[in-house]
Amino acid sequence: MSQSTKIFQAMRRLDEAGDAFVCVTLAGAKGSVPQEIGAKMLVTENENGRACGTIGGGRVEEAAIRHACELLGRGAEVPCEMVEWNLQKDIGMTCGGVVTFLFEVFQPASWTIAIFGAGHVSQALVRILTSLSCRIAVFDTRPEMLAALPEAPNVRRRLIEPLENAVDELPEGSFVAVMTQGHRTDKPVLEQILKTRAFPYLGVIGSASKAAVLRRELRESDIAEPDFRCPIGLPLGKDTPEEIAISIAAEMLQVRGSEKNSLETEMNHRSQRTPRENG
Secondary structure (H helix, E strand, C coil): CHHHHHHHHHHHHHHHHHHCCEHHHHHHHHHHHHCCCCCCEECCCCCCCEEEEECCCHHHHHHHHHHHHHHHCCCHCCCCCEEEEEEECCCCCCCEEEEEEEEEEECCCCCEEEEEEECCCHHHHHHHHHHCCCCCEEHHHHHHHHHHHCCCCCEEECCCCCCCHHHHHHHCCCCEECCCCHHHHHHHHHHHHHHCCCCCCCECCCCCCHHHHHHHHHCCCCCCCCCCCCCCCCCCCCHHHHHHHHHHHHHHHHHHHHHHHHHHHHHHHHCCCCCCCCC
């Protein structure tokens, strides 16, 4: 297996695990240097720093790992940086070469979308969402339906029964779409969420009449205000799995956008308060 293949496989593993990392590439060299141009190294925030690859070892690699960890500590503030070091003056090595490194910071997607059910609409929705910067978790009791989902680094399949047991696994702030095999399997998932969790987007696929039945039954289960979207999706397109999926993805983006605008408005409001208003 080539070194480049090992690097790209390691990048995929880190991305699937949701780990932030820096890809350090030797982009230029003058004089005596310890590696060839194009050499790569992956750096994470674990205790060892270097996760895969090498850019020459020794002091120059130690310096690159330190710099990569500093960039990781600054989050998405600096997604990419080019650095030139004189190995003798800047690093303290005996060789007098000059190296140029490209530091690329890869942060895990913070937007998590959880889908209960891997049916036809779910399959279409996942195909759309894989192109976005998000992490997708799909839960189902049917292995053959999970196996039919698109292959993508940001898709996780979870075979679980009963489905409602997966609710505790969901990260805070997840967007949740419930689209199982029907009312009988939708309701336990919805009930578990409404009794124990709160998410910025919670939708159930179905008609207005299904929504009315679900709300009545949930009130009978001591949920006073069953707050969820049903039908889900913006009112556009035809009733095909593909167009329904587009309408759901559009609605999720709309909600995410309104959330971001609300947060920015609140942050601006706080920054404009006088000392007296801030207490």
